Amino acid sequence: MVLSSVLGFPRIGANREIKKAVEAYWGGKLPEAELLKTAAEIRKSNWTTIKAQGVDLVPSGEFTLYDHVLEHSVAFNVIPKRYQGHGLSLLDVFFAMGRGRQQGGVDVPACEMKKWFDSNYHFVVPEISESVEFKLNYNKALDEFKEAKAAGVTTRPVILGPISYLVLGKAAREASAGFSPISALAKLLPVYEQLLSELKAAGVESVQIDEPVLVLDATTALAKEYATAYATLSKVSPPIVLATYFGRLGDNLEFVSKLPVAALHIDLDREPKQLAAVATALKSTNLLLSLGVVSGRNIWKTDFEYAASLAAEAVAVLGESRIIIATSSSLLHTPVTLTNEKKLPLDVLDWFSFATEKAAEVATIAAYLSKSTSPAVAAALAANKESIAKRRAFEKNSDDAVRKRVAAITPEMLSRQNPFSVRVKAQHEHLKLPSFPTTTIGSFPQTKEIRTARAKLGKKEISEEEYNEFIKKEIETVVRFQEKVGLDILVHGEPERNDMVQYFGEQLQGFVFTQNGWVQSYGSRYVRPPIICADVSRKGPMTVEWSSYAQSLTDKPMKGMLTGPVTILNWSFPRVDISREMQSKQLALALRDEVNDLEKAGISAIQVDEPAIREGLPLRRVDWDAYLTWAVDSFRLSTAGLTDKTQAHSHFCYSDFNDIFPSILALDADVISIEASKSDMKLLNAFKEFKYSNEIGPGVYDIHSPRVPSVEEIKERIQGMLTLIPADLLYINPDCGLKTRGWKETEAALANMVEAAKWARQTFA
Numbered sequence: 001m002v003l004s005s006v007l008g009f010p011r012i013g014a015n016r017e018i019k020k021a022v023e024a025y026w027g028g029k030l031p032e033a034e035l036l037k038t039a040a041e042i043r044k045s046n047w048t049t050i051k052a053q054g055v056d057l058v059p060s061g062e063f064t065l066y067d068h069v070l071e072h073s074v075a076f077n078v079i080p081k082r083y084q085g086h087g088l089s090l091l092d093v094f095f096a097m098g099r100g101r102q103q104g105g106v107d108v109p110a111c112e113m114k115k116w117f118d119s120n121y122h123f124v125v126p127e128i129s130e131s132v133e134f135k136l137n138y139n140k141a142l143d144e145f146k147e148a149k150a151a152g153v154t155t156r157p158v159i160l161g162p163i164s165y166l167v168l169g170k171a172a173r174e175a176s177a178g179f180s181p182i183s184a185l186a187k188l189l190p191v192y193e194q195l196l197s198e199l200k201a202a203g204v205e206s207v208q209i210d211e212p213v214l215v216l217d218a219t220t221a222l223a224k225e226y227a228t229a230y231a232t233l234s235k236v237s238p239p240i241v242l243a244t245y246f247g248r249l250g251d252n253l254e255f256v257s258k259l260p261v262a263a264l265h266i267d268l269d270r271e272p273k274q275l276a277a278v279a280t281a282l283k284s285t286n287l288l289l290s291l292g293v294v295s296g297r298n299i300w301k302t303d304f305e306y307a308a309s310l311a312a313e314a315v316a317v318l319g320e321s322r323i324i325i326a327t328s329s330s331l332l333h334t335p336v337t338l339t340n341e342k343k344l345p346l347d348v349l350d351w352f353s354f355a356t357e358k359a360a361e362v363a364t365i366a367a368y369l370s371k372s373t374s375p376a377v378a379a380a381l382a383a384n385k386e387s388i389a390k391r392r393a394f395e396k397n398s399d400d401a402v403r404k405r406v407a408a409i410t411p412e413m414l415s416r417q418n419p420f421s422v423r424v425k426a427q428h429e430h431l432k433l434p435s436f437p438t439t440t441i442g443s444f445p446q447t448k449e450i451r452t453a454r455a456k457l458g459k460k461e462i463s464e465e466e467y468n469e470f471i472k473k474e475i476e477t478v479v480r481f482q483e484k485v486g487l488d489i490l491v492h493g494e495p496e497r498n499d500m501v502q503y504f505g506e507q508l509q510g511f512v513f514t515q516n517g518w519v520q521s522y523g524s525r526y527v528r529p530p531i532i533c534a535d536v537s538r539k540g541p542m543t544v545e546w547s548s549y550a551q552s553l554t555d556k557p558m559k560g561m562l563t564g565p566v567t568i569l570n571w572s573f574p575r576v577d578i579s580r581e582m583q584s585k586q587l588a589l590a591l592r593d594e595v596n597d598l599e600k601a602g603i604s605a606i607q608v609d610e611p612a613i614r615e616g617l618p619l620r621r622v623d624w625d626a627y628l629t630w631a632v633d634s635f636r637l638s639t640a641g642l643t644d645k646t647q648a649h650s651h652f653c654y655s656d657f658n659d660i661f662p663s664i665l666a667l668d669a670d671v672i673s674i675e676a677s678k679s680d681m682k683l684l685n686a687f688k689e690f691k692y693s694n695e696i697g698p699g700v701y702d703i704h705s706p707r708v709p710s711v712e713e714i715k716e717r718i719q720g721m722l723t724l725i726p727a728d729l730l731y732i733n734p735d736c737g738l739k740t741r742g743w744k745e746t747e748a749a750l751a752n753m754v755e756a757a758k759w760a761r762q763t764f765a
């Protein structure tokens with residue numbers, strides 16, 4: 001019999017229960033016990049749901065109230081000194097590390113956060129040094145296994161493997177120069193041994209150990225560490241399913257297939273081509289092969305025939321008994337269930353599968369391969385066949401005008417009329433900017449009032465006119481505040497936007513939307529990615545009215561604000577029937593029209609945000625160039641229609657941009673703002689290597705925390721930047737948009753920022 005397995009499930013609850021509970025707890029409105037009760041309810045519901053779909057191997061232990069990597073850090077006692085000694089409970093230490101804390105005399109910023117591989121999920125980066133005293137503060141995998149058992153579900157605990165944990169970490173500040181986290185492996189392993197032997201003692205039948213770094217190039221050098229670690233762990237552990245995802249094993253297959261584990265999981269959604277090599281490599285071993293055929297990253301219904309054909313290939317080499325049908329990765333990147341979608345037309349709804357439905361998919365495919373004679377399985381197969389055929393028929397409808405326009409893109413369309421050195425003069429004259437210009441990244445606090453107004457509009461409790469009036473007032477408040485505090489390039493604050501991608505998707509042709517398709521981005525922040533389902537085009541101007549209105553209120557330059565083509569693509573669920581490049585170019589053309597319209601309407605600075613450009617980067621270096629070429633071209637295509645005097649801005653955040661810095665340069669944006677303070681200004685190292693010749697504002701303070709940076713602190717950052725960036729190129733701005741912040745801290749922080757900029761003008765200009 002072929003078994004089915006799910007690698008992980010969303011932790012947010014079908015109705016975002018966790019968000020509500022966690023935020024209430026942070027706000028002091030929910031006691032810890034209640035929070036933990038909600039968490040337990042979600043876990044139980046997840047286990048029973050997955051089991052009810054017929055899945056054999058149900059995951060546990062991957063649940064978290066913030067981030068699963070952070071869970072490992074706190075459980076392993078990898079808690080930086082700055083979070084210790086405040087008398088906080090372990091739960092509050094956990095949250096303080098995730099989001100910072102400024103309360104009751106404690107004032108600590110959050111730990112660094114990074115994107116999880118090429119997804120829009122963010123993890124909290126472990127800080128490792130020689131002095132970390134690893135110990136097991138608690139065994140979450142064990143606790144949740146027992147909890148599931150009590151709820152009537154036997155689960156397969158999931159943990160992040162020791163090598164991935166260390167490789168994803170960074171050297172703590174107190175570590176000695178040249179310290180590499182992986183060198184702590186020998187000290188960390190005993191903790192894993194204890195954790196795993198406790199699982200074994202509790203009767204756990206198999207454990208899923210995630211080692212996603214195995215799909216990265218850099219891991220090849222770690223073959224020895226893998227061999228040592230897994231030789232040690234396999235002695236005390238329940239049988240290990242070694243899980244890889246988001247990419248291919250490549251050369252690492254050679255050593256991975258020799259590890260003393262019971263099974264290997266591979267991602268066949270992303271890398272179906274690796275199947276033949278992996279199956280062959282496992283042939284002479286006893287390992288089972290878990291086939292990730294149901295996408296953990298996208299929402300399209302799985303084509304059962306295709307999945308079964310892949311599985312058949314593996315069965316031919318290894319035999320049925322050595323095959324497991326699985327999701328490609330954790331389902332954490334997909335929404336919880338389709339049953340919450342009441343507004344999608346039925347034929348559209350039929351294209352999709354969310355986490356719950358995907359659990360049913362793995363079970364059905366496994367049953368099919370096991371030659372099940374169940375009528376329910378037969379019906380599911382028939383329904384799948386029909387649904388896939390209908391979707392393929394729909395996908396054939398291309399928009400000829402859009403396709404022709406993409407085909408007609410010329411090299412001239414990718415370049416501004418003059419080089420930056422010429423443009424910058426025209427721009428400074430036109431915009432009348434002081435040295436060290438101050439600006440923000442776009443959004444201002446999305447207050448409860450704003451969200452309520454939008455919800456009311458959605459429920460038709462207020463009219464479009466009333467809503468627009470409300471938004472106008474908001475814009476006016478934001479403009480007046482910026483004038484008062486003394487910012488130089490203003491923004492309208494983006495109050496009309498539910499989300500920086502969704503807002504555009506809703507106005508473009510080619511997208512569909514879910515009501516409840518929330519996916520965790522970080523902590524309690526969730527996004528609802530739009531779905532690209534057809535060729536994309538602009539129906540009409542999208543932001544021109546708001547930007548013009550905002551500009552009409554002030555003599556200061558108003559920055560227009562757009563989300564870039566690559567980011568819209570990377571933060572949507574893309575089509576799988578045409579290339580990402582094609583989708584990106586279609587988006588770029590639509591945005592190019594918007595950029596040109598904004599300029600015509602008198603907007604002289606236009607920011608095209610590309611925070612997600614890095615996360616779309618292929619995980620293997622050999623694949624980089626192809627992606628970066630079309631990504632850079634897409635950005636240039638959207639902005640190159642501007643005349644010299646109009647500034648094209650762009651913005652980047654929460655990724656390590658150092659390694660794609662040449663491509664950031666190649667965008668030829670006049671000004672970029674880039675998050676820098678949360679990653680300890682390490683971004684600035686890139687300036688040592690590459691000379692950035694256009695204008696740039698590395699963020700001077702972290703915006704993910706309500707903590708207000710002092711003037712001194714900002715001055716220090718500016719001083720640090722000036723050691724690497726010429727004074728005449730430097731802009732002063734926060735790390736990112738302020739939408740998650742409250743007004744109180746926003747006002748205080750921006751006032752401090754402006755004061756620091758004034759000091760810089762006096763001191764360095």
Ligand code: MET
Pocket residue numbers: 441442443500561609611651653736737738739
């Ligand atoms: C994640 S980047 C956000 C950029 C956007 N303009 C904002 O300010 O919110």
Ligand SMILES: [Zn+2]
Pocket residue numbers: 441611651652653675735736737
């Ligand atoms: Zn940002």
